[in-house]
Amino acid sequence: MKLKMASIFKLMSIVLLSMLIACSNDSSNADENSNSDENSNDNQDQSEDVKITFFNTSAEVNEVFENLFDKYEELNPNVTVELIPTPIGGAQIEKFQSLLASGTPATIANLDAGAILQYKDKFLDLESEKEKYEALTTPGTIDRVLLDGKYLGIPWTSQGYGLLYNKRVIEEATGESFDPSVTRTRDDLAALFEEIDASGTAPVVIHGADWSLGSHYTGLGYALQSRDVEENLAFVEELKNGNVVLSDNPQFNGLMDTFDLLKKYNLRKDDPLVSDYNLDSTAFAKGEAAFYFMGDWTWAVIGQLEGRDEEFGVIPVPISNNPEDYGNSQIAFSEPKLFAIDDTESTEAQQQAAKELIEWMLTSEEGQTAIITEMGLNMPYNDLKAESPNVISNSVSEYVQRGDVISISVMNYFQPDWWSKVGASMQKYLSDNIEREELYNEFEDYWESTK
């Protein structure tokens, strides 16, 4: 018995000792860090070591960013960049808030534009950089990313969404070559769907997740009210005041009529709420369905698949039978994520280093290759030095060059949980649990509750 107790004590002291060693290592590290922070405060010398952190909500490309930072550290030995990965979904904003609350915010945050607007007092006003970025980016980009008129976040990627199409599937079904520009009304689309359906392939796949239905699909309804964001916002204000009857609104009715069409021909008709993103993207890319309501970001899944089709593109979601109506020849386009720089705890040296890192990522060949080639994303910048393998975003670019885009920046001003609330209503509608009238009532109730 005694011997046993002695061995337990021995084990315990070994553990405690090793803990102490581990602890003292940690605290000395932490000290070094805080020392260097103080130094950089006193002394703005460029050669001084700076450590900056990068909060990333584009979790699917963590690794690409990390490799990019490694390259940057090689070029700038005095700078250390640390990536703070985030978990999925709602937990991202939770983590962001806890970092802010604890007084250790990340120097750079890659966030949704709407989130930046919510924490606008916490971020550095980039007015002094605005002119430079206006020259670097494609026309109209900077205007689109202004939040309450301020330049708080630097755009790095742009995304477009609509009805993605699989060219081979359509052509095999119709027996003729497909020209996306001829499908300009709902009736055109219906005719095409019918033809595809008759050939035995599903015409379309609707991804049943709340973010796709709520944010991307119904979001179009607000954006299509007018080309002017101010007027879109005014429309939402009226909704909140209870002065809008959605069933009298042509844009919403048109959008939902088209939704009924999509619903009728949905590949997942029997089990519409499965909402497995990988599965839906794979089904589309391998030709199980001809169309897919999604955006160019889905290339991250499609691009890696083996045995997929080659030619894809995007067409608008038609909302009426008049080809001239706003929305019938335009696709939704935005800069969904922005780089914002912390202005609460970061030192000037850190902010400066952050600005330099961002500029390098967006203008250098290494940075552009990482974003365009490796992540497969679009960059709204001029004179790009990298080729995109993403054929969907190349198709999006054609619309952008013609100026045929729907600005959806009105969504930046909504409550951060709006899409999950209206998305839930859309899911009920998609699975035939409520009628159109009830759907509109739920939308109206939601907006009135946010007043």
Place this chain on the structure above:
Amino acid sequence: MRQNKKLKNIGLFLLFGGPTLFIFSAVIVIPFIFGLYLTFTNWSVATGDSTFVGLSNYAEVFTDKDFLTSFWFTIKYVFACLVFANFFAFFIALALTSKIKGKGLLRTGFFTPNLIGGIVLGYLWQILFSRVMPYLGDQYNWGIFEKSWLGDPDKAFWALVVASVWQLVGYLVIIYMAGFASVPKDVLEAASIDGANYFQGLRKIIIPLSIPSIIICFFLTITRAFLAYDINLSLTDGGPYNSTEMVSYHIVQKAFLSNDFGAGQAEAIVLFLAVALIAITQTYILKKREVEA
């Protein structure tokens, strides 16, 4: 002399309880008081201001229909978990303490679901429910698996229960086994071997003697199930159409996504009081039936 004894008792108290109480205060009590204070303010990370608002956050709790809905949903979930997890765990543990072939393998096997953390557990079952089961349903025409369980509110509830029980059973089996360890083996065998009187032995001998472990298991099931968050997030994410939002999930959504921190925090406090009340009441009720060893 008396004073001496008192002093000795204080010394004893500090020696045995001091370290625990210090850490407990630093990690739980003080943050709890601070958290309680926040419910009386309109504090939020975005604004950083914290004006005193009295009880208005608590008033909001009882007018928040979604909170009440999610609370009722959670109660049903807790009840289902309590019944199924403890039933299976108790009998598996009992069987594992009797003479049976391959005990080591069985013990390890039933334990393995615990090796997976909460969020990952949800993802694993999400794949099973949304991919594997419909696949089976397709292949063999099993009506029950024809559609994904996660697309239907009632079935999604059972999906949550199945995944939770799957993990909980292994967890509770360990505790029940430890409990049976303190029951003399001959009593255990005498009670479980005789086929005719099996249920009588169970009711008269085994259950009364395992009350301490039943108390622990019930307490743990109730608290764990009431506070379940990870599995809700990763298995159903509140869906389909927010019909499976459990109360912790609702609180997180409210506090962080809807940016209503004060009200979310107040709801969490209400949840705490309710769970503590339920869990501790059951402990005292069961304790009365305990046989002093």
Place this chain on the structure above:
Amino acid sequence: MVKKSNSLIAFFKTIVLYFTLLIVLIPFGIVVMNSFKTTQKFIESPFSLPESFKISNYVDAFQSMNFMQAIFNSLILTVGSIVIIVFFSAMTAYLFARFKWKVNKILFFAILSSMALPFQVLMIPLVILYGEMGLLNMRPTLMFMYVGFGLPLGVFIFHGFIKGIPYELEEAAFIEGCSRLRTFFVVVLPLLKPVMVTLIILEVLIIWNDYLLASLILQSPNLRTLPLSVFNFFSSYSVDYAPLMAGLLMAMVPVLVLYLILQKHIIQGLVDGALK
């Protein structure tokens, strides 16, 4: 007659148990099988057998998780916290079980209630308070918190079992001149071994798998624990399933090994119980 029905029951019991076990293990089988496939193969046909035993997922996971560093971090945190939890909670449970003072009853009640606390209540206060003191992003802080959150379960479980230990054993030790502390360590603690083993397993499961608390406290990549590393595979819209499953299985191995070692002691406890 009696004998026959006994063996029949035993046979049935065995069949039922193994069948249940099979159902319990199916999800694992699917994970193991798919950890050798590509993500695409997994998505398209989750049931097919792997064409060949590709270990590339394991290699990928090993590298991108920085496995050795992560396992080291997890080990230090788990072992350290659990040693402290076991000793402190056993002592406190002993105090509460043997001395029925009013203050003890109140404290026991408070500690018990704390297990009903939703973590969300404490989350923001914890990061504010410990952030204010500059204690974030350090291993000892996280360990301290694991101890704080783990102690109530320990006190609760030990308390129930200490009451079952006959007091006469301790009295004998006092007569021999042992102090309280010594009596506790020499007489009481060894008797608690089966419970202690159980507690260790339960706490290891919580701490080893913890994601949320670790993600709040630790930021530096070199401090990341296994769950934090595994989560590098998750992303907003898609998940790279194949290496994720491989990483998951690798992260499970240490706990499984621990369980295999410790379960002998649970069995040992059964034997001790029989001798009593």
